[in-house]
Amino acid sequence: MLVLGLLVLAAALGSAPWPASLLLALAWLAPLLLPLPGVLRGSRRTCAWATLCVGPYLIAGVTETIANPAWRALAAAIVFAGLAWFVALIRYLRVTRPETGPRPPAPPAPA
Secondary structure, three states, rough: OOOHHHHHHHHHHHHOOHHHHHHHHHHHHHHHHHHHHHHHHOOOOHHHHHHHHHHHHHHHHHHHHHOOOOHHHHHHHHHHHHEEEEEEEEHHHOOOOOOOOOOOOOOOOOO
């Protein structure tokens, strides 16, 4: 999450003149900062909805990788970091899944 934030910050600050780039950086970092307290606490619920925050970064990264040759390396790094964050969140959710008891037997099939 930190790597993705730094990459997005670098892309936002380098893409526009100074006052506009600061607002652009804050707008791009907001989806990363909103789930941060819950993710740091290890809240499963926050980690579950934080997976939805990855989508805009993946879309923007793929678009910039294809359309903007000057930013291709940075955009590809954003895509990679976004995918890594998504996989890490899903992995955490799977590892911390609450244990459930044995399933009840299936009812007999009607004859």
